[in-house]
Amino acid sequence: MARKKIVAGNWKMNLSPAACNELVTALTAKQISLPEHTEVVIAPPYVYIDRVAGLLKDTTGFFVSGQDCHQKTSGAYTGDVSAAMLKALGCKYVILGHSERRGYHREDNALLAEKVNTALAEGLDVIFCCGEPLEIREAGTQNDFVNAQIAESLFHLDGAAMARIVIAYEPIWAIGTGKTATSAQAQDMHANIRSVVAGKYGQEAADNTTILYGGSCNAQNAQELFAQPDIDGGLIGGAALKADDFAAIIAAR
Ligand code: PGA
Numbered sequence: 001m002a003r004k005k006i007v008a009g010n011w012k013m014n015l016s017p018a019a020c021n022e023l024v025t026a027l028t029a030k031q032i033s034l035p036e037h038t039e040v041v042i043a044p045p046y047v048y049i050d051r052v053a054g055l056l057k058d059t060t061g062f063f064v065s066g067q068d069c070h071q072k073t074s075g076a077y078t079g080d081v082s083a084a085m086l087k088a089l090g091c092k093y094v095i096l097g098h099s100e101r102r103g104y105h106r107e108d109n110a111l112l113a114e115k116v117n118t119a120l121a122e123g124l125d126v127i128f129c130c131g132e133p134l135e136i137r138e139a140g141t142q143n144d145f146v147n148a149q150i151a152e153s154l155f156h157l158d159g160a161a162m163a164r165i166v167i168a169y170e171p172i173w174a175i176g177t178g179k180t181a182t183s184a185q186a187q188d189m190h191a192n193i194r195s196v197v198a199g200k201y202g203q204e205a206a207d208n209t210t211i212l213y214g215g216s217c218n219a220q221n222a223q224e225l226f227a228q229p230d231i232d233g234g235l236i237g238g239a240a241l242k243a244d245d246f247a248a249i250i251a252a253r
Contacts, residue, residue, distance in 0.1 A: 004210045006166060006233040007250045008041035008127060009240025010067060010095060011048075020048045024055040026243035027062075032250055034061040038233075040250055041065045041127070042240075043095055046081050053090035065093035065127060068101055071114040073122070083122035094119045095235075097129040097153065099172045109152035116153060116165070125164045127235065128154060129214070130193075134173035142171070143192045150196060159201050166210045167193055168235040174215025176237060183224045183231075186213045190230035219248035226252050 015023065024042070034040065043065040044052045056062045066086040070077055073084060086094055096119060097112045107115075112128075119126050130149040132142040146169065154165060169189050174181050181189075190211045198206035213225050214235030225231055233253055239245040 002037045003208050003232060004166075005035075005038045005253050006041055006127075006210055006212060007039075007246075007253050008043060008065065008093075008095075008168075008212065008233070008235045009246055010043045010098070010214075010235055010237050011045060011240060012067070012100070012237060013045055014241055015044075015048070017048065017051075020044060020051065021055065023241065023243055024052055027247065028055065028059050030243070030247050032247060034250070035253075038253060039063055041093055043067045043093075043127075046086075049086065049089045049091060057090075063092040064090055065095055066091050066124070067095050067098065069094050069096070069115060069119055069124070071111060071118050073118060083119045083124050087123045092125060093127050093166070094124045095127045095129060095168075097149070099129065099131055099170060099175060103172075109149055112153040113156060116157070120157075120161050120164055125166065127166045127168050127212070129168045129170050129235070131170040131172050131175075131215070137171060137173060142189065146189065146193065147196050150193065151200075155200050159205055162197075162201055162205060163208065166212060167197075168212040168214050169193060170214035170235060172215075176216070178216050180216040180218075180221055180225075181213070183221075183228050186225055187228035187230055190228065194230050217249065219245045219252070222249040222252035 040062045053064045069083040070080040101107045132145045136145045210232045212235045217234040218239040
């Protein structure tokens with residue numbers, strides 16, 4: 001089985017309602033035809049999920065994702081959004097463990113394990129983010145750091161559940177900084193991630209795991225990154241906010 005390739009756009013907390021419509025309309029107008037086993041995922045702010053799902057409903061291969069969800073299924077959690085709500089609005093995926101959630105909202109590996117369980121149980125597949133800060137990269141211990149994030153949040157899953165996880169490697173020092181990992185640095189980490197997944201779930205499961213790169217990925221560097229054997233696509237922030245750039249990144253896949 002060929003593993004899935006994915007180009008995902010993480011809009012973060014950006015765009016007006018009008019700009020949201022314009023961007024999705026411009027993308028669908030391009031009538032991008034995707035190769036087999038390829039998906040495009042858009043993760044808008046919660047308040048736009050309904051409209052983006054509506055605008056994309058006839059566009060083959062395009063799916064909607066949440067940017068986060070709560071670890072509980074429902075209840076008195078003011079300001080939070082549940083996995084079931086995302087699912088009901090048409091999301092296929094939810095992003096969990098983005099470094100901005102880990103940093104600004106103090107989400108740790110144990111909490112993320114709970115969120116992963118809830119999201120999967122509610123029918124969402126998970127785009128699980130991992131990645132090291134600059135000081136860890138400079139100390140040369142990035143593999144241990146990322147492997148612990150993955151083991152502590154995912155390795156309680158059985159094989160069937162793990163098959164519903166997409167891993168996104170996003171070195172924090174490359175996010176929104178214009179400073180991308182070199183394709184060799186990214187490939188090294190992706191190969192490391194695939195080997196730890198193989199160690200836990202077997203080689204076939206590892207070969208079927210989609211591993212995305214994120215961090216200042218853009219229309220210029222996407223092709224070289226995506227050409228690496230263990231890089232199966234990207235999680236795109238800034239460059240996903242412009243239809244032409246995002247379409248060029250999709251084409252690089
Ligand atoms: P960036 O963000 O492409 O703007 O660096 C990527 C991300 O945080 O998902």
